[in-house]
Amino acid sequence: xxxxxxxxxxxxxxxxxxxxxxxxxxxxxxxxxxxxxxxxxxxxxxxxxxxxxxxxxxxxxxxxxxxxxxxxxxxxxxxxxxxxxxxxxxxxxxxxxxxxxxxxxxxxxxxxxxxxxxxxxxxxxxxxxxxxxxxxxxxxxxxxxxxxxxxxxxxxxxxxxxxxxxxxxxxxxxxxxxxxxxxxxxxxxxxxxxxxxxxxxxxxxxxxxxxxxxxxxxxxxxxxxxxxxxxxxxxxxxxxxxxxxxxxxxxxxxxxxxxxxxxxxxxxxxxxxxxxxxxxxxxxxxxxxxxxxxxxxxxxxxxxxxxxx
Amino acid sequence: xxxxxxxxxxxxxxxxxxxxxxxxxxxxxxxxxxxxxxxxxxxxxxxxxxxxxxxxxxxxxxxxxxxxxxxxxxxxxxxxxxxxxxxxxxxxxxxxxxxxxxxxxxxxxxxxxxxxxxxxxxxxxxxxxxxxxxxxxxxxxxxxxxxxxxxxxxxxxxxxxxxxxxxxxxxxxxxxxxxxxxxxxxxxxxxxxxxxxxxxxxxxxxxxxxxxxxxxxxxxxxxxxxxxxxxxxxxxxxxxxxxxxxxxxx
Numbered sequence: 001x002x003x004x005x006x007x008x009x010x011x012x013x014x015x016x017x018x019x020x021x022x023x024x025x026x027x028x029x030x031x032x033x034x035x036x037x038x039x040x041x042x043x044x045x046x047x048x049x050x051x052x053x054x055x056x057x058x059x060x061x062x063x064x065x066x067x068x069x070x071x072x073x074x075x076x077x078x079x080x081x082x083x084x085x086x087x088x089x090x091x092x093x094x095x096x097x098x099x100x101x102x103x104x105x106x107x108x109x110x111x112x113x114x115x116x117x118x119x120x121x122x123x124x125x126x127x128x129x130x131x132x133x134x135x136x137x138x139x140x141x142x143x144x145x146x147x148x149x150x151x152x153x154x155x156x157x158x159x160x161x162x163x164x165x166x167x168x169x170x171x172x173x174x175x176x177x178x179x180x181x182x183x184x185x186x187x188x189x190x191x192x193x194x195x196x197x198x199x200x201x202x203x204x205x206x207x208x209x210x211x212x213x214x215x216x217x218x219x220x221x222x223x224x225x226x227x228x229x230x231x232x233x234x235x236x237x238x239x240x241x242x243x244x245x246x247x248x249x250x251x252x253x254x255x256x257x258x259x260x261x262x263x264x265x266x267x268x269x270x271x272x273x274x275x276x277x278x279x280x281x282x283x284x285x286x287x288x289x290x291x292x293x294x295x296x297x298x299x300x301x302x303x304x305x306x307x308x309x
Numbered sequence: 310x311x312x313x314x315x316x317x318x319x320x321x322x323x324x325x326x327x328x329x330x331x332x333x334x335x336x337x338x339x340x341x342x343x344x345x346x347x348x349x350x351x352x353x354x355x356x357x358x359x360x361x362x363x364x365x366x367x368x369x370x371x372x373x374x375x376x377x378x379x380x381x382x383x384x385x386x387x388x389x390x391x392x393x394x395x396x397x398x399x400x401x402x403x404x405x406x407x408x409x410x411x412x413x414x415x416x417x418x419x420x421x422x423x424x425x426x427x428x429x430x431x432x433x434x435x436x437x438x439x440x441x442x443x444x445x446x447x448x449x450x451x452x453x454x455x456x457x458x459x460x461x462x463x464x465x466x467x468x469x470x471x472x473x474x475x476x477x478x479x480x481x482x483x484x485x486x487x488x489x490x491x492x493x494x495x496x497x498x499x500x501x502x503x504x505x506x507x508x509x510x511x512x513x514x515x516x517x518x519x520x521x522x523x524x525x526x527x528x529x530x531x532x533x534x535x536x537x538x539x540x541x542x543x544x545x546x547x548x549x550x551x552x553x554x555x556x557x558x559x
Contacts, residue, residue: 293539
């Protein structure tokens with residue numbers, strides 16, 4: 001059996017999500033190769049070749065793949081997929097965008113967001129916002145899978161020496177053009193990669209009050225997140241959202257402030273190692289998952305907390 | 310131009326869904342059903358395009374048992390013009406939904422297809438992208454803003470770490486994220502009017518699709534419980550625990 005992992009990268013380096021996906025691919029068994037599709041992405045391909053246990057790295061370097069346009073990259077993956085039994089990608093916004101298109105081109109299902117590999121054709125995945133875990137079996141001859149990154153510990157980034165092969169095929173569907181990207185400028189770590197996350201909910205009352213989290217985040221080197229309620233209320237942008245329909249995080253320390261703990265939110269953070277909840281409502285469901293709960297008014301507790309750390 | 314919007318009947322988002330005791334499936338007897346929230350945002354966006362004069366007709370399609378006509382009527386009450394019900398029994402997998410929608414796209418020839426980014430039951434996040442592949446259309450997934458300009462559409466997408474804007478040739482697929490808009494409530498007169506709007510029923514056979522199964526659900530179970538911890542007295546005790554017990558801050 002052979003598995004192709006689709007690398008998440010920025011042309012220069014590979015992202016940790018790739019290493020989580022390789023871990024899932026290894027759980028499937030058999031050979032694991034990595035595809036790096038991008039533009040001037042040789043450095044990323046060389047980095048992928050360092051991942052131990054990888055057979056070879058396929059590098060598709062072309063302007064058509066510059067911004068991971070799903071229309072183009074899906075044609076490439078479906079083309080390369082002919083030699084593989086499984087195609088695996090991390091369930092990042094890129095993976096979620098491209099992989100269903102790949103599956104449809106191959107006329108197979110996609111198994112989304114798996115959290116475990118039970119056997120080469122059987123997987124566990126959360127459904128209904130994480131209220132239920134389904135065990136599903138794929139009957140397709142080839143499997144297209146996206147991986148919930150927090151559920152698979154990343155493999156080592158270095159120590160291997162796979163060969164890098166150029167893929168010459170150029171697929172430009174001519175359907176879409178990249179216009180611009182606004183990457184949130186921040187000195188803070190990325191939400192899904194941070195070892196500490198501090199999130200605010202509806203209890204923050206407005207967007208300005210998120211400043212109360214910033215001083216703490218600066219001191220702890222934390223990323224700032226939010227519940228869906230806070231996003232819905234317009235306090236912060238959607239890319240802050242932690243939850244089943246937002247980002248899935250599993251940091252060493254997760255601090256939930258003014259968050260009641262809707263199942264939607266819990267689905268996105270309950271695999272964190274230590275969970276702290278600060279909420280003035282002592283019956284808030286968040287306390288049922290918190291290792292340390294503090295029943296307090298966040299507007300007094302947060303400045304105290306910032307001063308004490 | 311014509312906009313096609315796909316809507317799905319799902320368990321209402323306020324319902325806490327549980328696995329049946331025998332683990333065969335989730336308990337769906339006597340639970341409140343509703344239009345999938347992301348699909349509602351899709352309907353709202355299409356109706357706004359019509360109100361702005363960009364779109365002439367909004368057609369809404371749903372795939373499922375007869376009961377999903379309720380959700381089509383909901384969409385019609387929100388301002389869609391006409392409904393199509395593709396009648397299918399039981400669970401239909403995303404790839405098969407995409408094939409049925411491709412059949413509807415072939416018949417209706419819309420310039421724009423708007424879908425929710427995912428349904429809150431299966432949480433697959435697949436159908437729009439699959440339809441894009443089958444219909445050979447560009448896709449703007451997880452959209453937070455769209456602007457139609459002649460025969461192209463600019464879609465701003467919510468991606469990891471920020472926003473990305475793409476330009477797609479029409480016809481194109483858009484899937485909605487939370488912040489695209491805030492759906493309106495249907496007024497009583499519009500609910501009454503919706504009952505008289507045209508709703509056609511079709512079948513997979515009419516659309517030339519033979520349904521297949523690719524993924525079998527073997528069992529369902531509740532997620533592992535996380536043991537509750539302790540309540541601390543004050544901030545000082547919290548910081549002490551984090552430093553000396555959990556050792557997650559120094």
